[in-house]
Amino acid sequence: MANIQELMNGWSYGAQHNISTVAPTAQIWRQTNLNTRPWAKVPVNEDDRAEIGKGHEFPTELFKSHYNMPTYEISKYCSSEMLAWALSFALGNTTVTGSTAPYTYVIVPALGATNPTGLELPYFSFVQQIRPGGSAILDEVLIGCAVRSVRISIKNSPGRASAMCTAECATTGQYTSPSTITLPTSVPLLHEFNAGMISALTINGINYLSGGSGKQFVSLDMSWDNNFRPGFFPGSGTQDGYQIQGRLEWGDRTFGFQMVVRVQYGSQEYTNLINLTTGTSTITFTRDAQNSFSVAIQQQGFQVAELGNTDGIVTLAVTGEQLYNPTNGLVTFTILTPQAGVCAVN
Amino acid sequence: MEQCWMRSPTGDVKQVNATPDVLGPLMAQGWHQAQGPAVAAALVMVLMQSPSGETQEVAPGSPAISQLMAQGWHEVPPQGSK
Numbered sequence: 001m002a003n004i005q006e007l008m009n010g011w012s013y014g015a016q017h018n019i020s021t022v023a024p025t026a027q028i029w030r031q032t033n034l035n036t037r038p039w040a041k042v043p044v045n046e047d048d049r050a051e052i053g054k055g056h057e058f059p060t061e062l063f064k065s066h067y068n069m070p071t072y073e074i075s076k077y078c079s080s081e082m083l084a085w086a087l088s089f090a091l092g093n094t095t096v097t098g099s100t101a102p103y104t105y106v107i108v109p110a111l112g113a114t115n116p117t118g119l120e121l122p123y124f125s126f127v128q129q130i131r132p133g134g135s136a137i138l139d140e141v142l143i144g145c146a147v148r149s150v151r152i153s154i155k156n157s158p159g160r161a162s163a164m165c166t167a168e169c170a171t172t173g174q175y176t177s178p179s180t181i182t183l184p185t186s187v188p189l190l191h192e193f194n195a196g197m198i199s200a201l202t203i204n205g206i207n208y209l210s211g212g213s214g215k216q217f218v219s220l221d222m223s224w225d226n227n228f229r230p231g232f233f234p235g236s237g238t239q240d241g242y243q244i245q246g247r248l249e250w251g252d253r254t255f256g257f258q259m260v261v262r263v264q265y266g267s268q269e270y271t272n273l274i275n276l277t278t279g280t281s282t283i284t285f286t287r288d289a290q291n292s293f294s295v296a297i298q299q300q301g302f303q304v305a306e307l308g309n310t311d312g313i314v315t316l317a318v319t320g321e322q323l324y325n326p327t328n329g330l331v332t333f334t335i336l337t338p339q340a341g342v343c344a345v346n
Numbered sequence: 347m348e349q350c351w352m353r354s355p356t357g358d359v360k361q362v363n364a365t366p367d368v369l370g371p372l373m374a375q376g377w378h379q380a381q382g383p384a385v386a387a388a389l390v391m392v393l394m395q396s397p398s399g400e401t402q403e404v405a406p407g408s409p410a411i412s413q414l415m416a417q418g419w420h421e422v423p424p425q426g427s428k
Contacts, residue, residue, distance in 0.1 A: 025421045095379040097350045097364035106369045114355040114376030180420050296370070329374025334366040 002137045008129045009033050010183045011074070011145070013085055015122035015345045019144040019247065020174060020237070023125040024346060030183040034075035038128050039142060041175065042068045043242045066232065066243040067173025071148055072126075078152065078163035079190035080291040080337035086167040087333050088343035090147040090224050092121045092250075101338040102290040108332050109224075109253065119249035121146050121226065122343050126171065127181050140177035145169050146248040148226050154195050154283075155219040162195035163285070170228055173244030174237065191291040191337065200284035203259060203320070204277065204300050206268045213268065218260040218310055220283070222295070227251035255331060257281075257300065257320030262313055269316050273302040278323060292336040298328040353380035395422045 010030045012023030044066055047059035054060055076082045084105045088094040092110030096103050112119050126145045130137040149168040156162070201208040201217060208217040231245030238244060261269065271277070281297040303321040307314065324330050348364040355376040362368050395401050397418040404414070 022415065093373050093378060095350060095352070095364070095369050095373060097348055104364065104366075106366050106373065108370060108373040111376045114378070116378065176415055180415050180418065294366075296366075298374075325374075327374070328371050332366060332370040332374070334370075 002130045004036055004038075006130045007038055007138070008127075008132075008183055009074075010127040010129075010181070012124045012126075013081075013339065013342050014124075015089070015343050016125060016144070017345055019120070019123050019172065022141055022143050022176065025181050027341065027346065028125065028127060028181060028183065030185075030187050031074075031076075032187055034077075035073045037072075038138060039072040039126065039169075039171070040070055041140075041142075041173070042070060043240065044068045064241045067239060067245075069171050069173050069245075072169045072171075074167045074169060076165050076167075077160040077190075077192045078165045078194075078285070078293070079192040080287070080293060080335055081188070081190050081339040081342075082165050083152075083293050083333075084335045084337050084339060084342045086147060086150045086165055087224075087335070089122050089124060090150045090167070090226065091333070094343050096340075096342070096344070101340065102336045103338070103340055103342075105335045105337065105342060106332065107335070108329055112250075119229075120247055121250065122345075123248075126169065127179055127183060129179065129183060132178070132182075136178060139179050140175050141179035141181055142171045143174045143176065144172040144245075144248070146171075146226075146228070148228050148248075149223060151221065151223040153219070153221050154198070156195065156217070158194075160192055160194055163193045163197075170248055172231060172237075172246065172248065173242065174239050191287055193285040193287055193291075193293060197285045197287050198283065199286040200282050200294070203281045203283075204272050204302060205279040206272070208261065212264075212266060213261070216262040216264060216267075218262060218313075218315055220259040221256070222283075223254075223256040225254045225256070227253060255297075255322050257297070257322065258317065259320070260308075260310055260315050260317050262310075263307065263316050267316065269302060269305050269318050273305050273318075276301060281320070290336065290338050292334075294334045296328075296332045296334075297322055298325040298330060298332065299323040351380045351382045352377045393422050394419045 010028045012027045014027035045062045046065040049059040087107045095106045126142040129139045132139040148170045151166045153164045229249045231247045236246030278301040281300045284294040286292045300320045304319040306317045350364040359380045
């Protein structure tokens with residue numbers, strides 16, 4: 001028996017060299033997680049129910065089939081380190097600059113035509129342990145994990161929960177147990193943001209920090225989904241006699257954007273929607289000289305604006321529509337963080 | 347002005363100013379960060395240790411790492427480091 005608080009999570013901030021090679025131990029963070037579940041491994045068996053010749057319709061034998069690994073959510077408060085990690089692994093094209101801390105990560109969606117690994121994103125290793133050692137209740141490293149989706153939520157509440165980042169992760173089914181990995185004894189200090197640190201908030205030409213629309217912003221949800229394709233194929237590999245996935249390729253990727261704003265006289269959102277107005281959208285968090293986060297949605301219009309009520313205040317729920325700009329692409333994330341080596345292959 | 351090396355979709359490697367205004371449009375066209383000539387020359391090996399204490403250097407990313415770990419080998423810090 002073990003209390004779930006004993007569960008220790010760690011994952012590599014550096015990228016694996018390839019899908020089947022575990023990341024170096026030195027690049028594995030120990031991290032906390034607001035998701036209180038372990039990452040389940042789900043081997044699936046099949047039977048001979050459909051085969052005739054047995055004299056009856058009932059199964060008589062079991063066969064190993066495949067690892068049907070569920071996705072797993074890493075849920076964290078927004079920090080410069082976590083955003084750099086989640087977005088680098090989710091979008092696939094990262095440039096890091098700086099010879100000493102802080103480092104600047106510029107991140108954009110990789111293009112299938114030019115990405116060195118085709119439709120595959122960088123892979124990381126995920127460690128989960130409960131009482132590792134001779135009598136471990138759980139001690140394994142999942143190899144070949146990738147970020148399927150990232151969700152960033154900002155809301156008008158106090159504290160760290162006002163800025164959340166959730167990475168939904170997928171994995172192939174390959175693992176090593178016991179992991180033979182010793183997690184660091186402590187969790188690294190993360191430089192977290194909260195909604196009060198937003199220093200720029202302009203959506204499609206509407207500035208929500210100053211001017212007529214200042215103080216009118218309520219909440220925002222932004223997401224990126226890689227919509228992975230199934231990765232089973234001839235030669236994809238096995239684990240314990242079960243077939244595993246040998247690749248996690250992105251499918252039709254989607255960028256989601258929803259925000260809620262208060263309605264007032266002269267609200268610009270309806271006008272922008274009806275006039276098909278598009279423009280850049282910029283959201284920036286600035287914590288200090290070492291930690292900042294900025295997203296530039298290069299060309300965004302409004303798809304839907306729906307009147308509603310949020311805690312007794314009349315609001316508009318606006319869904320953004322991002323257009324691919326021929327020069328600047330879809331979206332650019334820029335993160336300043338003291339953390340080196342995020343998504344680097346070593 | 348800090349600079350970094352970038353590789354174009356056609357394989358040309360070029361040094362550019364490392365600002366989001368410069369990098370963003372290049373990356374949106376499919377450019378990726380490349381190692382500069384000095385960095386590319388250095389390859390750090392991974393040091394593995396067997397259950398009996400024997401050590402062996404393995405190239406980073408080699409499938410041999412997983413095979414050794416399956417036999418109880420561990421990664422250890424490079425000799426001479428703290």
